[in-house]
Amino acid sequence: MKIGELAQMSGLNASRIRFYEAQGLIPKVERQGNGYRRYPPQVLQTLNIIQRAQQAGFSLDELKTLLPHPVTGDFNEQALVASLMRKVEQIEAMQVHLAENRAQLLAVIDGITSRPEGMACHANAERVMQSFKD
Incomplete structure (x- = not known):
């Protein structure tokens, strides 16, 4: 399929698809005699994986372990599972950090709103x- 068709089906713009191709996330395709690139249908699946992985917080470098081999189309199951587990661990660490930040902010809010009557704002x-120093 041409890049315009791929863009429409994936919801990405053509420049984003070309960027992913330049980064090695999707296989490079040669231009045909008429100058058009023809992408195989499985590129659409790869683009969907890229979009979902980015929404889950994967960087482009991390994404490379999630994608099928550009020639064989096979997944490296061990690398895939390891990468997904690392991301789950990172998310759990972020959740702990966010919970701590939330508690600190709620303490500040409580401190502000529980101002003794007659006490000046400053x-x-x-x-x-x-x-917080104590």
Whole structure:
């Protein structure tokens, strides 16, 4: 299929597809006599994998372990599973970090909103900041 058809079917623009080709994420295709590139149908599946993997937080370099071999179309199952497990571990670490950040922000909010009656805003800010030093 031509790049325009591939772009329409994948929801990506042609320049993005050419970029993925230049990065080695999809196989390079030679131009035909008329100057058009003809992509095999399995490239659409690869583009879908790329899109989903990027949404899951994979970098382009990490993506290379998720994609089928450009010639055989086979997946390296061990590398694929290892890469997916590493991403799950990274997500879990991020969740812990985000939960800690959330708790800290809620503590700040609580400190701000529980200002003693009659206390000036600047004095309350100092009180809240002092509570984090303790």
